[in-house]
Amino acid sequence: MTEIRHIVFDIGRVLIHYDPNIPFSRLIPDAEERKWFFDNVCTHDWNIEQDRGRTWQEAEALLIAEHPDHAENIRNFRRYWHDMVPHAYDDSVAIMVGLIESGHDVTMLTNFATDTLAEARKRFDFLERPRGVTISGEVGMIKPDRGIYDHHVAAFGLEPSATLFIDDSPRNVDGAKAAGWQAVLFTDAKTLQADLQRLGIKS
Incomplete structure (x- = not known):
C-alpha cells in the first residue's frame, strides 16, 4: 500500500x-411518538438535503406544507440544533x-x-x-x-x-x-x- x-x-x-434525540426527548417525551416523527417528518433523507445545500427555510416550508400539525417541531429541528451537538x-x-x-x-x-x-x-x-x-x-x-x-x-x-x-x-x-x-x-x-x-x- x-x-x-x-x-x-x-x-x-x-x-x-451528534444526536437529535437530545432536544427531542424533551420536545416529544413519548419515545414511540418521537420515533414516528423522525421516521416520517424530520427524516434522515430530509435532513441530508440541508447537508447538500438546501436552505433551512426551504426545508421547513416543504415539511410544514406536508405536516402542518407538526410545524413547531419542524422548526425546532434547526432551532435546537445546538443541543444536538453537546x-x-x-x-x-x-x-x-x-x-x-x-x-x-x-x-x-x-x-x-x-x-x-x-x-x-x-x-x-x-x-x-x-x-x-x-x-x-x-x-x-x-x-x-x-x-x-x-x-x-x-x-x-x-x-x-x-x-x-x-x-x-x-x-x-x-x-x-x-x-x-x-x-x-x-x-x-x-x-x-x-x-x-x-x-x-x-x-
Missing part, C-alpha cells in the same frame, strides 16, 4: 457528538491535534449544512486546526458521492492513494475507497489509534 501522506477526518460522530470526543480530538502537531497533513471532509458547521466551528475551536475543510453544503455534493472525494483531492492537492479517510459511516468509507483512497471506519478513539499504528502513522 502507498505510504499515507494525507489524513482526512469526518467531523460528526468522529470529533463531535460535546466533543476529547480522545479523538487529541489524536487529530497530535497528528497535526507532529507534522502530518490533516484536512476534514464533512456532510454538514454551512450554517450549522459555522456554529460548530465557533464552539469547537479545534475545528480550525486542520489545513482546511470541504463542506458538503458549500460544494453541493454529499458523501458517499464520488464527486465530493474528487473535489477534496483537487482542492487540497492530495494524492488519493496516499490519503487516509476516517469516517463513522461504512457507506462513506466505501465511497472513499471507491475514489482510490485508503480509509478506516471510526468506532472509537482506541480503535482509531490502533488503526493508525497498524498503518505506520505516528502522532
Whole structure:
C-alpha cells in the first residue's frame, strides 16, 4: 500500500457528538411518538438535503406544507440544533491535534449544512486546526458521492492513494475507497489509534 501522506477526518460522530434525540426527548417525551416523527417528518433523507445545500427555510416550508400539525417541531429541528451537538470526543480530538502537531497533513471532509458547521466551528475551536475543510453544503455534493472525494483531492492537492479517510459511516468509507483512497471506519478513539499504528502513522 502507498505510504499515507494525507489524513482526512469526518467531523460528526468522529470529533463531535451528534444526536437529535437530545432536544427531542424533551420536545416529544413519548419515545414511540418521537420515533414516528423522525421516521416520517424530520427524516434522515430530509435532513441530508440541508447537508447538500438546501436552505433551512426551504426545508421547513416543504415539511410544514406536508405536516402542518407538526410545524413547531419542524422548526425546532434547526432551532435546537445546538443541543444536538453537546460535546466533543476529547480522545479523538487529541489524536487529530497530535497528528497535526507532529507534522502530518490533516484536512476534514464533512456532510454538514454551512450554517450549522459555522456554529460548530465557533464552539469547537479545534475545528480550525486542520489545513482546511470541504463542506458538503458549500460544494453541493454529499458523501458517499464520488464527486465530493474528487473535489477534496483537487482542492487540497492530495494524492488519493496516499490519503487516509476516517469516517463513522461504512457507506462513506466505501465511497472513499471507491475514489482510490485508503480509509478506516471510526468506532472509537482506541480503535482509531490502533488503526493508525497498524498503518505506520505516528502522532
